[in-house]
Amino acid sequence: MTPVHSDPLDPIHSVVLRQDEDGTPRTDYLDTSHDPAFLGDGDVLIEVGWSSLNYKDAMALRGDKGVVRTWPLIPGIDAVGTVIESADPRFGRGDEVVLNGAGLGENRHGGFTQRLKVPAAPLLHIPYNFSAQQVGALGTAGYTAALSVDALLQQGVKPEDGEILVTGSTGGVGAISLHLLKQLGFTTAAVTGRVAEHGEFLRSLGASEILERAEFSDAGRPLQKARWAGVIDSVGSHTLVNALAQTKWGGVVTACGLAQGPDLPGTVLPFILRGVHLVGINSVDAPFELRRRAWALLSEKLDTAVLDDMTTVVNLEDIAQAGADLMAGKLHGRTAVRIN
């Protein structure tokens, strides 16, 4: 059990996203203790210790209406914290818990605040071998990487079937996927737009081959040389279509992201001529059992020293700049957000 420091009369520092009268989004760092609505809704009140910075958070911080569904909003799609009080018997005061997605930072207040009510149903105790900071560093990107790797395993993909391609590989989902695949004995190839800058980093995560993003970014032939037993894609658009076109007979491709775009400008040929499987990954609404399995995979296989090496820590008050840096391609690996 972890001590709870929060006093009900303490200020509650939060990042709040609002719209000016002309609709321009604005991010402020405020004391929200005067308004209980900023605590959100849910059966479990937590003192938030850590959150993380994901691609979606960076979109929210610039007011992207594809992510921000209600105004004003405390962003932050991840919350890692200590239970203050709980109406659900699964949780008691002092328990360390994590919630990823489930609408946090999109249609309900999220983790960029010091105190938050969260729903009990998707809430998990943090794995015993991780610190709260490490769970924050993993965040939705790490959990989504685990959901993606788990999907390959559930579809029966094995190391002896051949290489796994990982796109967006210096990003959060990509980097953690490469590492988990290495720990499971897979051989991987990484696609990146930053070969010169981060090639060594990707090799250290297990990539035996590094491929230029530009080779995947434009329209290609509908069927190409079959190379991959599996693909973990967080990029979408032409990149995903080219990856599908290079997947071997019966191979499995997971799709979770849209860093290049949400479109899928391809043909059905990989499916009908090579029996390729395309598996969608949705971390936000994943049922409890998938969440539990993903975190169990991380707990069992992730080397925390590797995670610590790729983690940058930012303080809550500096989150707006960090979001802009992520969108400008200046970050790699994972960014943990220190809240308390």
Ligand SMILES: NC(=O)c1ccc[n+]([C@@H]2O[C@H](COP(=O)([O-])OP(=O)(O)OC[C@H]3O[C@@H](n4cnc5c(N)ncnc54)[C@H](OP(=O)(O)O)[C@@H]3O)[C@@H](O)[C@H]2O)c1
């Ligand atoms: N479905 C879900 O539940 C779920 C969960 C988590 C994340 N996602 C999505 O997955 C994607 C990645 O998330 P993340 O947290 O890993 O983000 P991230 O850390 O920002 O990484 C994204 C990576 O994509 C690559 N990239 C960026 N712009 C690109 C472009 N125009 N064309 C090709 N590649 C590009 C970059 O890798 P390189 O520099 O190495 O090329 C970048 O590091 C996002 O779209 C996010 O919304 C979805």
